[in-house]
Amino acid sequence: MQFSEEHFSLMKTVRDFASNEIYPFIEEWESSGGFPAHDLFKKLGSIDMLGITKSTKYGGMGLDYSFGIAFAEALGHAWDLGIITAIGVHTDMATPALDRYGSEELKDEFLAPAIKGDYVAALALSEAGAGSDLASISTTAQHDGDDYIINGQKMWITNATHADFFCT
DSSP states (O other): OOOOHHHHHHHHHHHHHHHHHTGGGHHHHHHHTOOOHHHHHHHHHHTTOSOTTSOGGGTOOOOOHHHHHHHHHHHGGGSOHHHHHHHHHIIIIIHHHHHHHOOHHHIIIIIHHHHHTSSOEEEOOOBTTTBTOGGGOOOEEEEETTEEEEEOOOOSOBTTTTOSEEEO
16 A cells, blocks of 8 residues: 555654654653543544544544554554554544444444544453453343343453443
8 A cells, every 4th residue: 555645644643743742741651550541532633533534424534544544553653552552442443333333323422522532432342251252252232122231241441441432
């Protein structure tokens, strides 16, 4: 794949963001054992970096996945795998599942705020007896009127301590 000038422009935006909003604070965040996810995600949302491949209907940029790859590559220069993973779970695991399988109501309630950076998304897949082997998970969801009743246990949930919602 060849990046275009638009890809390189996006990558510069991400690298500049990381230089100003991530690099200077890594040591402090590592020492404290956490980072201000809501503040960081809100800043990423304000520069349209949390919805690169998502529909403009929900506040995304509506770009193809090559721009998501450019974003991830540029963010990889941020030096802190934990923060990069937290952002990647939000942009490339939890919100895509919601975008693809969620109802319009759920997208309005959760996807649009996640793209703006108002919400932090978590991905809850792993289970004690199955790890991340999705074919072996035992959690169930049963339809109950307008709701689903979820029964099961999850562990190793990326973004769990910051999450406003979980995709499972």
